[in-house]
Amino acid sequence: GCSGSGETGGSSSGDSNGGGGESVSVVLKTLSSPYWKYVEAGAKAAGEEFGVDVTVVGPAAESEVIQQVNMLEDQVSQSPGAILVAPSQPETVVPVLENASSSGLPVLLIDTDVEFEGKTTFIGTENFTAGQEGGKLLASMLEKGDKVVLISGALGNPATDERIKGAKEALEAAGMEVVAEQPADSDKAKAMSVMENILQNDKDIKGVFAANDDMAIGVLRAVQAENLDVKVIGTDGTEEAVQSILDGKLAGTIAQSPYNMGYQGVENALKVMKGESIDERIDAGIDIITKENAQEQLDFLKSISE
Amino acid sequence: MKGIKKSFGSNHVLKGIDLDVKAAEVHVLLGENGAGKSTFIKILTGAYEKDAGEIYWEGEKVQLNNPIDAMNLGIATIYQELNVIPELKVYENIFLGRELKQGGKFSMLDRKAMITEAKRCLSLLGQKTELAEMELGELGIGQQQLVEIAKALALDAKLIIMDEPTSSLSAQEVEQLYSCVEGLVEKGIAIVFISHRLEEIKRMGNRITILRDGYKIDTLPVKDTDPDYWIELMVGRSLDEKFPKQSFTLGEEGFRIENMLVEGTEQPVNFSVNYGEIVGFSGLVGAGRTELARAIFGADPRNKDAKILIDGQEVQIKNPRDAIDAGIAFITEDRKSEGLLLDQAADINIALANMKGFQNKAKLINLKDIRAKAEEYIKELQIRPNNIELHARNFSGGNQQKVVIAKWLCTQAKVFIFDEPTRGIDVGAKVEVYRLMNQLVENGSIVMMISSDLPEILGMCDRVYVMSEGKITANLPIHEASQERIMKAATGG
Amino acid sequence: MSQIIVDKKQENITEKKTIKTYLAKLAPLLALILLSGILTFLSDKFLTVNNLMNIARQSSINALLAIGMLLPILTAGIDLSVGSILAVSIMIMGIVSVSMSLNPVLGIIVCLAVGAGFGLLNGVLLTKLRLPHPFISTLGTQFIGRGIALLVTAAAPIAGFPYIIQFVGREFVGPIPVSFILVIFVYVVMHIFLTRTQTGRYIYAIGGNPEAARLSGIKVDRVLIIVYTISGFMAGLAGLVMVGRVNSAFPLAGVTYELDAIAAVIIGGASFLGGVGTVAGTLIGAMIIAVLRNGLNLLNVSADSQMALIGVVIIAAVYVDVLRQRKKRK
Amino acid sequence: MSQIIVDKKQENITEKKTIKTYLAKLAPLLALILLSGILTFLSDKFLTVNNLMNIARQSSINALLAIGMLLPILTAGIDLSVGSILAVSIMIMGIVSVSMSLNPVLGIIVCLAVGAGFGLLNGVLLTKLRLPHPFISTLGTQFIGRGIALLVTAAAPIAGFPYIIQFVGREFVGPIPVSFILVIFVYVVMHIFLTRTQTGRYIYAIGGNPEAARLSGIKVDRVLIIVYTISGFMAGLAGLVMVGRVNSAFPLAGVTYELDAIAAVIIGGASFLGGVGTVAGTLIGAMIIAVLRNGLNLLNVSADSQMALIGVVIIAAVYVDVLRQRKKRK
């Protein structure tokens, strides 16, 4: 289920009506992962529905933090009607956003929040909360005292770090024993290797929480190879993960409704541009996806990626 | 210097050498390739650490740990291998390591002063002063050598060491160097001079020290002794003749070049070589002999209408591979940059141009054959040490040259183009190379020799082409050739 | 008399040489043994058949990339694009064999061909455009490859590969992973290629002295193109193993893998200046890295100290080699 | 008579030389002008004071890293650790001036000192341990630096720096960003350093022929240590600018920045083989990269196509230089 990447670039601004007013600029952490593609899809859908130019940009990788700030500056200097931002390193965008909002540009944050003067709203769910939910979900499948493992992303990535923190708190609160916490750089193959190694130490592991779905799937491969019954929970709710849940492999994933974030972001930006007032905090909601609701989610994902 | 010893691993190169140099003398070091001359002077300049021995300077014992110590004492050195920085200007090369500054230690460089001084040194060597501000890499190898000499002159040293400074110079520049050295000696400066050219030793040297296998054999006054005696001391036996010229009956024409344009000239070059003769190419540095050879060999681009004929058949040569396949061997003049894989074993170096010849049916290379072949050449050319696994870098200059020659012998070529084949090799080895040329001619090969060493041209060739500015200005049978006639043609007249 | 002296000297050198040769082959192995010793001491799980097979399997992707990387490094070059090439290869294989459901064998061929094709591009850019250093051409294709990998499916991963494609990365023969058998096979072939074929020797020659190589009749450009093509091919092959391991292709696969591959080659005793390096050394280099990462996981070393430790081990492993060489020279 | 012939030839060469020199300086500039022309044509936003100042500001971090990187490259080396050094420097500055609330000026000094200190470490590892190539020592410190940056605050970012620290990266003099003024100042100083001081010339000499440099009495090790220390110092300075721009320090700052810095230096006409490269060229190289990224953003080119395009432009920019050099040689 993949199409329509080419038009990402050409969608706006080329036809020189980027004169402001009627356009919304969206700056994401990256556009190189399915999760952010869903956000993009949501934003574009809203743009089409409300008849407004939506420009979605993002660096090639989440680690390109300053590149994101540059993109933000470049977008701001094109004076759009409103700007939506999902900051990779929250604090880094503050100076630019303060400048932008002080010159009257509405600034909406999505996915990841940060405090600054003149913020319009935040739409999303805290990563910490998502991690907590994941931890709770995992704990609910296990028994007190069971051994669990945490697989983090590249250390220093605030999104995955926060998820791990949340999950750890929830798991420990539920009386689970965290026997290992290792990074796998959000890389499927690395996650698999890391899990294989952890299993060398201890075959008695009952559950794993991974800070994103790619790593969860890598972990799952390692577990399956050993024919162990380990519950693996991921985060993000990608199509691949949902499919795996449906197949009875992955135990669950925490989806942060990326599509909704994009959609609601543009929707609310337009409201602000029209002078309507909106809430300072809009919860995009979390979907806890398990075997029960996986089919539904899969259908939804397929519908939006077409 | 007293009792200097040095070994590389278990290779004992210097086994206790004493040497004293007086002010205002030219002290010559003579020895076979690999005798340890360069190693010895590198210890003297602090470039190598010595294993044992003492060094005295003006009566006092000194410790030389690095080249700076030696420079501070007033020892300037021209190493055997060119030690210049191609990316820097000529004047910067001349002052490298002891730049002139406008003020104190951390002040800016005084470029003007350096350029002025550099020009003075260059003109001492009879060179155009404009050279000073050119990038060194744009000069030919001979001119680069002259810059090295200028560098030593600029140091105002009390002792100047010259390790084969003349090996890449032609007669004219060598003359300049002689008069320059004479001037230095008059000023009371001591010179240590290493050369394999006996006639220049005779002409310039005051005393001569002969080394053999890491031992000092003797120190003699130059005036009262005979070069043949030096050779005897040096190689341990007497050498019958320096140029073992053999004459063969002149055969048919085997190699012919038509309409070859050397870059930068309009007049095409035509020449031919017959079986049974050795044909020399003489000329000044930069006359275009190397360029001509490279163009023939397909190493440089050349004009389209040039023709190369072997045995009357035209051969198409677009690159060195074609040339080798057509049976041409080109023994390049700069063994380090164009000839050797310095960090690979001698046997691989020898086999390199003829890997195909060592393939078995499965297209795999037979390493044993390579080793056997290499052993054969090492014996035949008396390469020392006779270790085929030694990396090319660790052979002395002359033995490196022999490895390069072995490489080309290995291709079983028909046409041999030697470019300065005896550059930097000792008298004994030279004779071996000459014998080898004789043998090649005898066995039906075509032999051409580019050389800046006039005695060698006169002594070994049957015919000589003289080049000037990319053109052939004379074609002389050897009985008509003389130093004067060749020089006249070489300078364009 | 002098003749006798000379002979003795030479005998001596030859003798020394054989010991040297053994030592030289032992060098990176020393670092590996040292590291393994430490880990055996620290974790009783380390020296088990199971774990060793684990390491064998985990090292295979990097081992394949590293043996490809050895070639450019032998020619005094580098290939920064292997990670990206891996990604494009598997994404296109995914499109062919999953999205388009074509024959899986065709998929494998496409994967290897795309890898080799990108490598060929690297070689052609370097030699035909006469770019000054492969750092530039391969940095360029690193970006281009990654861009294409992202473009072809709009950044979506592809899962559900047929068994035949997964076979190499997934299956075992007895306790031994097929991927490791593949690695050994590839290494043996490459060893023969580099030491016993004309092109192989030419690769060393070009690294040692490109001008001398050219004047010895070696078609330098042709050999360089072969070198980068093989490197790209190995990236495709590593991709095949990766897909087998994780049963999916994703466009960010292989990010920064070039660094691990380069580290393996250099730890294995090769030189950036070209002409020096062996196949066996490279294998040991790849094993050192795999053992290190395995050990860090076994010991549950905290994530933040892992980075620093890897850095220290890279330097230490190369330093062991430096020390040995220095001793040899004494 | 022969004297005259020689004279003529040399005059010719000298004359050719001056034209060459001008051409050489024009080369990367040509690529920059070409690129800017295309962008002006494609986007009316490009050639505005506002946007140009944007570019000036955005280029400054990479420009500082690149001028530091120029020095190792001039010596035929490389510094892969600059991104990590940047990260450690700013994290420790954060701890000093935010967490511990010490004097902000002290914070700045610490930031630069940490940068220079890590550079010094690179130099010492390279020269004293005699590691075979700076690729290894700086790859090692890349990991070590990143590890330490992650360790010091357990991977947490630090925000809320005092104004004095933010000043350079944030403020303007008229429309001109202070960071760009700093860049110009640093470049002028480095130009003088490299062309007019002894150490500066030694850097070129070592790159050209290290053995000759040593035999000419240059203390090669000392110069190399200076080179890597300056490179580290520049990373610290770039960190200071970054903190000013984003008012925060985070441990993953500067990941892969070394590639942009290297690209800038090479696009600017320097050679990996050492001895060749200029300060002006490096500035132009850094500007080309900044203009390119800015242009792609202005044109809303998608991230994946951006990647591919950047790859193409890197190759093209260097190729322009190659073409020019080829013409020069004719």
Ligand SMILES: Nc1ncnc2c1ncn2[C@@H]1O[C@H](COP(=O)(O)OP(=O)(O)OP(=O)(O)O)[C@@H](O)[C@H]1O
């Ligand atoms: N770095 C080294 N490592 C090992 N052996 C070396 C090294 N340098 C020189 N040698 C050996 O030392 C011996 C003496 O070499 P040296 O260069 O001093 O000879 P030379 O008398 O200058 O000869 P030539 O006339 O050919 O220049 C040779 O056998 C050479 O192989």
Ligand SMILES: Nc1ncnc2c1ncn2[C@@H]1O[C@H](COP(=O)(O)OP(=O)(O)OP(=O)(O)O)[C@@H](O)[C@H]1O
């Ligand atoms: N690398 C170089 N760069 C620029 N000019 C060069 C270079 N090498 C040689 N030249 C010039 O090319 C011309 C021809 O040189 P060539 O080497 O062919 O002369 P030659 O007759 O072989 O002299 P030699 O006695 O030095 O071998 C000379 O003017 C020389 O200065």
Ligand SMILES: [Mg+2]
């Ligand atoms: Mg010598």
Ligand SMILES: [Mg+2]
């Ligand atoms: Mg010549």
